[in-house]
Amino acid sequence: MSDVSSTLRTGPATGHWRxxxxxxxxxxxxxxxxxxxxxxxxxxxxxxxLLGILFGSLVYSGYLAFAQTRVxxxxxxxxxxxxxxxxxxxxxxxxxxxxxxxxxxxxxxxRQQTELAxxxxxxxxxxxxxxxxxxxxxxxxxxxxxxxxxxxxxxLSKGVIPRDVPESQRRLGDEAIGWLDSLDRRGLVRTTFAxxxxxxxxxRFPEMAGLAGAMTGSFLTLxxxxxxxxxxxxxxxxxxxxxxxxxxxxxxxxVNINNLAAVPSIVFGLLGLAVFLGFLGxxxxxxxxxxxxxxxxTLPTIxxxxxxxxxxxxxxxxxxxxxxxxxxxxxMMHHVLPMAMPGIMTAxxxxxxxxxxxxxxxxxxxxxxxxxxxxxxxxxEPATALPMQIYSWADSPERxxxxxxxxxxxxxxxxxxxxxxxxxYLRQRFExxxx
Amino acid sequence: xxxxxAADEGSRMNEQVRTGDIAGAAVSALPRGAGPAVTAKVRAxxxxxxxxxxxxxxxxxxxxxxxxxxxxxxxSGCGKSTFLRCINRMNDTIPTSRVSGQIxxxxxxxxxxxxxxxxxxxxxxxxxxxxxxxPKSIYENVAYGPRIHGLAxxxxxxxxxxxxxxxxxxxxxxxxxxxxxxxxxxxxxxxQRLCIARAIAVSPEVxxxxxxxxxxxxxxxxxxxxxxxxxxxxxxxxxxxxxxQQAARVSQRTAFFHLGELIExxxxxxxxxxxxxxxxxxxxxGRYG
Numbered sequence: 001m002s003d004v005s006s007t008l009r010t011g012p013a014t015g016h017w018r019x020x021x022x023x024x025x026x027x028x029x030x031x032x033x034x035x036x037x038x039x040x041x042x043x044x045x046x047x048x049x050l051l052g053i054l055f056g057s058l059v060y061s062g063y064l065a066f067a068q069t070r071v072x073x074x075x076x077x078x079x080x081x082x083x084x085x086x087x088x089x090x091x092x093x094x095x096x097x098x099x100x101x102x103x104x105x106x107x108x109x110x111r112q113q114t115e116l117a118x119x120x121x122x123x124x125x126x127x128x129x130x131x132x133x134x135x136x137x138x139x140x141x142x143x144x145x146x147x148x149x150x151x152x153x154x155x156l157s158k159g160v161i162p163r164d165v166p167e168s169q170r171r172l173g174d175e176a177i178g179w180l181d182s183l184d185r186r187g188l189v190r191t192t193f194a195x196x197x198x199x200x201x202x203x204r205f206p207e208m209a210g211l212a213g214a215m216t217g218s219f220l221t222l223x224x225x226x227x228x229x230x231x232x233x234x235x236x237x238x239x240x241x242x243x244x245x246x247x248x249x250x251x252x253x254x255v256n257i258n259n260l261a262a263v264p265s266i267v268f269g270l271l272g273l274a275v276f277l278g279f280l281g282x283x284x285x286x287x288x289x290x291x292x293x294x295x296x297x298t299l300p301t302i303x304x305x306x307x308x309x310x311x312x313x314x315x316x317x318x319x320x321x322x323x324x325x326x327x328x329x330x331x332m333m334h335h336v337l338p339m340a341m342p343g344i345m346t347a348x349x350x351x352x353x354x355x356x357x358x359x360x361x362x363x364x365x366x367x368x369x370x371x372x373x374x375x376x377x378x379x380x381e382p383a384t385a386l387p388m389q390i391y392s393w394a395d396s397p398e399r400x401x402x403x404x405x406x407x408x409x410x411x412x413x414x415x416x417x418x419x420x421x422x423x424x425y426l427r428q429r430f431e432x433x434x435x
Numbered sequence: 436x437x438x439x440x441a442a443d444e445g446s447r448m449n450e451q452v453r454t455g456d457i458a459g460a461a462v463s464a465l466p467r468g469a470g471p472a473v474t475a476k477v478r479a480x481x482x483x484x485x486x487x488x489x490x491x492x493x494x495x496x497x498x499x500x501x502x503x504x505x506x507x508x509x510x511s512g513c514g515k516s517t518f519l520r521c522i523n524r525m526n527d528t529i530p531t532s533r534v535s536g537q538i539x540x541x542x543x544x545x546x547x548x549x550x551x552x553x554x555x556x557x558x559x560x561x562x563x564x565x566x567x568x569x570p571k572s573i574y575e576n577v578a579y580g581p582r583i584h585g586l587a588x589x590x591x592x593x594x595x596x597x598x599x600x601x602x603x604x605x606x607x608x609x610x611x612x613x614x615x616x617x618x619x620x621x622x623x624x625x626x627q628r629l630c631i632a633r634a635i636a637v638s639p640e641v642x643x644x645x646x647x648x649x650x651x652x653x654x655x656x657x658x659x660x661x662x663x664x665x666x667x668x669x670x671x672x673x674x675x676x677x678x679x680q681q682a683a684r685v686s687q688r689t690a691f692f693h694l695g696e697l698i699e700x701x702x703x704x705x706x707x708x709x710x711x712x713x714x715x716x717x718x719x720x721g722r723y724g
Contacts, residue, residue, distance in 0.1 A: 314567075316563065317567060317569065317570075318528075319525065319567065320568075320630070321569070322556065323523060323556055323560065324556065324557070324561075324580040324583075324634065324637060325553050325556040325584060326553070326579075327553050334579070
């Protein structure tokens with residue numbers, strides 16, 4: 001003991017840590033540390049800023065789609081136009097026009113009336129009809145209903161169409177603006193939450209277009225994808241990881257699974273088109289085929305992630321189970337898989353979130369159908385999906401679709417965030433500690 | 436890595452054997468006749484173990500008595516754990532491993548291809564170096580073995596097995612009120628006793644212990660040693676230990692391994708007071724290891 005301490009005191013390195021060269025070296029080391037930190041902070045700052053810009057611009061251009069301008073009108077359900085026993089065949093178009101013309105007795109010419117009728121959304125007709133169908137006693141009476149205005153008036157009310165440019169460069173004439181202002185002065189114009197965005201299916205009219213059809217299509221597609229990729233993915237991973245003999249064939253399969261994860265998704269779309277539609281003759285545009293194609297895309301991810309989680313299960317648990325006389329299959333089913341399950345679930349959810357945003361392969365199998373009603377959607381019926389809906393709205397010329405596109409992107413991002421949150425929750429909730 | 440190194444040095448040992456070194460003479464030595472007559476429960480003859488091309492164990496022949504504690508001692512990488520894992524065929528799980536020679540339990544060859552390895556492991560329990568309870572409840576940890584082997588016909592019977600196993604492992608008093616708690620919530624020593632309870636729940640004949648106390652503090656170690664001493668009345672216990680004091684305290688028979696070979700075996704008192712082999716003497720007196 002004394003030997004050691006005396007060496008330390010009298011050894012050749014005495015004072016070594018205080019020399020100028022050593023001080024310089026120290027300063028250089030600190031400077032390098034600082035540079036590293038600044039670089040990392042810069043990278044993170046840039047990423048956060050870009051994300052902020054993305055979200056900011058989406059919210060800025062999309063928030064208007066969550067509001068809808070409506071007017072309260074008094075509709076007289078004329079028994080001459082609507083027979084109580086055949087409400088669905090009633091002439092609601094005339095009822096709407098009458099209710100509107102009643103507010104503007106000064107508008108008499110046919111041309112002006114035609115223009116005035118364009119103030120209300122064509123969807124107003126269906127809203128009144130559905131209301132009367134639900135309440136048949138209204139026939140012969142009057143009812144006050146809130147109906148959406150047509151897209152140009154909606155945009156005017158939201159300030160998207162400017163009032164201070166010459167009439168010739170405006171979507172709406174001075175007369176039309178006067179009508180809306182007149183209704184507004186009488187307190188008949190309201191701006192409310194646009195439930196249509198979530199409850200309606202697609203429509204040619206932006207104020208009536210919603211995401212319900214796309215969300216249903218996406219849900220069915222993901223359901224098929226989930227039902228296919230979970231059992232197939234886990235079975236493949238378990239076999240490869242636990243049972244497969246380690247030979248050239250299995251390593252070839254492993255390499256190819258890793259490669260498949262990097263294949264562009266449009267290639268899977270082509271494969272789906274050729275095999276599922278062309279060879280198997282499955283229906284085009286159907287969620288069933290969409291789910292099958294998406295499961296091709298998620299499978300490699302799930303297989304790779306499942307194998308990683310299986311590998312991470314401590315060998316001591318396998319040994320404990322084996323030593324007590326559990327068979328390989330029992331070790332797997334009773335111990336390893338339950339412990340790996342949170343990881344597998346996380347991987348699956350992240351894979352599904354990836355599949356939810358996938359566009360190109362769905363485009364190839366024609367999953368961009370125009371779906372005006374949620375009722376028509378089935379596993380084998382034509383459908384669309386959220387990203388496809390965004391794509392087709394972005395392609396539409398009406399002003400209202402600009403905001404609706406951004407709103408749809410926000411909804412899609414919302415789903416992705418929710419799915420990832422579930423994945424994180426599962427991981428933290430079920431992650432077990434083991435020795 | 437350790438195994439590889441041992442096998443390398445082992446082949447050098449082989450040359451020494453051929454040149455007639457004293458170590459070689461002890462290799463094939465069978466149990467000394469001194470002391471009470473030994474009834475061998477586990478009998479090994481000319482066992483060689485290879486991991487790939489490396490020989491980890493060379494020509495080991497040993498008789499292990501029933502109802503006694505046999506300690507395997509020796510420096511790291513000497514093959515004592517390898518030999519232990521041959522007795523319940525845990526080496527089978529390593530794809531490159533190869534075992535030759537003969538190991539019998541009650542005269543039955545355990546490497547017979549017709550023998551079911553799952554049943555063998557039910558007869559030969561094992562306790563590992565690091566406590567490894569399943570991440571399930573204490574009850575489930577013990578009940579798992581009897582359940583997969585169908586040892587209990589109904590729930591009360593299973594409860595009985597769990598209780599008596601915990602009792603025998605000296606754990607029942609501490610966990611009686613919290614059988615539903617996770618096995619991993621116990622302290623290290625309690626976890627190890629839980630692992631012993633789990634092993635004896637399937638009524639094994641032989642219990643293998645691979646350094647069962649090396650991850651425990653001295654108090655927990657003392658409890659496990661007491662437990663082993665009680666258990667030896669009913670079981671054939673084979674334990675690997677790095678602690679020569681532990682071997683001296685707990686075991687009745689001791690076998691000294693070095694570089695993949697069995698150097699010397701005999702009654703513990705003889706080995707520790709009067710080793711016949713120079714290497715054994717050097718090791719137990721702490722000159723190397």
